[in-house]
Amino acid sequence: MAIGATIHTFEVQLADVDRGVYEDLSLRVAKHPSETDPFMMTRLLAYCLEHEEGIAFGAGGVSSTEEPAVLVRDLTGRITTWIEVGAPDAQRLHFGSKLADRAVVYTHRDPSRLLASWRGKPIHSIGDIPLRSFDPGFIDAAVAQLERRNAMTVSVIEGQLYLELGGTALNTGIHEHRLE
Known part of the structure; x- marks a missing residue:
C-alpha cells in the first residue's frame, strides 16, 4: 500500500x-511522502510571497513533471507564472520559463550552488528569472515550529520577511540572485 500525503493546514x-x-x-498543504519539511515550508512561503489572483499549488507537488510547485493561471487556465521551489534542473526551468510569462525560483538550498548548476545550460530568458533565498538557518527555524495545524503571520516590509509561527517570531532578508 502506498503512503499518502500528509495534510498540514495554515491560517x-x-x-x-x-x-x-x-x-x-x-491553506491546506499536502506534503508528499518524498517531500522534506524545508521544501514544504519554502513552497508555502513562495505561495505567500507570490500571492495574486489565480495562484495555486501545483497538482502534483514534488512528484509532478507537468507543473511547478506553485503556479498562477489566468482566467483561461493558461499558466502565467511558473514558480519553482528547491533546486529545479535547467531543463525544467527552461520549459517553465518558455511556457509562462514569468518564472521565479525560491530555494532553501545554497543559491550559489544552484546558480553554478545552471551555468552554461540553455534556460530561456535566464536573466529575467529571479532566484530568491532566505538567510541561512531561517527555513530550519521555521520548520522546527511546524504542526499539522498552524496559525501564521507573514509580513514583508522593504525586502524583509517577518514570520510568526507557533508562537515564535522569525525574520529574514529575501535575497535575489540572477544568472546573467
Whole structure:
C-alpha cells in the first residue's frame, strides 16, 4: 500500500507591504511522502510571497513533471507564472520559463550552488528569472515550529520577511540572485 500525503493546514495573515497585498488565507498543504519539511515550508512561503489572483499549488507537488510547485493561471487556465521551489534542473526551468510569462525560483538550498548548476545550460530568458533565498538557518527555524495545524503571520516590509509561527517570531532578508 502506498503512503499518502500528509495534510498540514495554515491560517495565514499575509501583509506584503512591498506589493500592497493584504489577505487572510486558509491553506491546506499536502506534503508528499518524498517531500522534506524545508521544501514544504519554502513552497508555502513562495505561495505567500507570490500571492495574486489565480495562484495555486501545483497538482502534483514534488512528484509532478507537468507543473511547478506553485503556479498562477489566468482566467483561461493558461499558466502565467511558473514558480519553482528547491533546486529545479535547467531543463525544467527552461520549459517553465518558455511556457509562462514569468518564472521565479525560491530555494532553501545554497543559491550559489544552484546558480553554478545552471551555468552554461540553455534556460530561456535566464536573466529575467529571479532566484530568491532566505538567510541561512531561517527555513530550519521555521520548520522546527511546524504542526499539522498552524496559525501564521507573514509580513514583508522593504525586502524583509517577518514570520510568526507557533508562537515564535522569525525574520529574514529575501535575497535575489540572477544568472546573467
